[in-house]
Amino acid sequence: MLKIYNITKDFYYDVHLWGYGKLALIISIAGCNLDCDTCKDKEIISGNTFTDLNVNNLNLYEPYKYVVISGGEPLLQEKQLIELVLTLQKRKKFITIVTNGSLYIPDIIHNEFVSWIINYRLPSTNYTDWMITDWYHKLNANDFVKFELLTDTDFEFAMNIVQAIKEVNTTFFNFAFTVGNDSQILYDNFKNNILNEFTDVIYI
Numbered sequence: 678m679l680k681i682y683n684i685t686k687d688f689y690y691d692v693h694l695w696g697y698g699k700l701a702l703i704i705s706i707a708g709c710n711l712d713c714d715t716c717k718d719k720e721i722i723s724g725n726t727f728t729d730l731n732v733n734n735l736n737l738y739e740p741y742k743y744v745v746i747s748g749g750e751p752l753l754q755e756k757q758l759i760e761l762v763l764t765l766q767k768r769k770k771f772i773t774i775v776t777n778g779s780l781y782i783p784d785i786i787h788n789e790f791v792s793w794i795i796n797y798r799l800p801s802t803n804y805t806d807w808m809i810t811d812w813y814h815k816l817n818a819n820d821f822v823k824f825e826l827l828t829d830t831d832f833e834f835a836m837n838i839v840q841a842i843k844e845v846n847t848t849f850f851n852f853a854f855t856v857g858n859d860s861q862i863l864y865d866n867f868k869n870n871i872l873n874e875f876t877d878v879i880y881i
């Protein structure tokens with residue numbers, strides 16, 4: 678059984694390969710290995726608040742075509758996550774999985790039916806040291822490395838990371854950015870630098 682924090686069918690307005698604002702089954706996984714200063718839902722971290730999801734009951738939520746699995750951190754329950762994803766794939770669903778960038782993705786669920794969002798932790802979260810990037814050569818056009826910019830320090834850090842990632846990876850994948858604090862200065866900084874420098878950037 679997969680321990681989940683919440684399951685809902687709703688329009689999904691975040692970075693999403695299959696289309697911004699698509700109606701999706703959204704599954705939030707209970708438990709996280711990090712404790713970001715910026716976490717909006719601290720209750721999800723401990724994993725103590727959960728219900729069990731039986732993959733055989735997924736048809737209760739039909740009809741849905743798109744599934745978003747986020748957290749918490751989905752990869753903490755790797756075996757159950759693989760079971761869920763393979764079940765969804767058999768049912769021809771399009772899947773997005775959001776991970777916090779501190780764990781490796783199993784090859785078996787890294788394929789053309791799954792879009793991975795690597796939510797790269799920036800200085801405002803206090804978890805930059807936990808990020809692992811040595812497997813990014815496996816990322817493909819379905820996948821995103823996403824940066825949530827909250828401060829100028831986040832912005833400068835993200836710029837350096839993007840440059841470093843581009844220098845060592847020849848495979849194509851997507852970069853995505855969100856500016857999370859409605860700061861016009863931060864947004865202008867972002868726009869004038871990143872958008873001028875990279876063509877393969879998604880901004881939400």
Ligand code: SF4
Nearest residue numbers: 709711713716749777
């Ligand atoms: S990775 Fe996400 S869920 Fe985990 S503590 Fe950070 S913000 Fe919260």
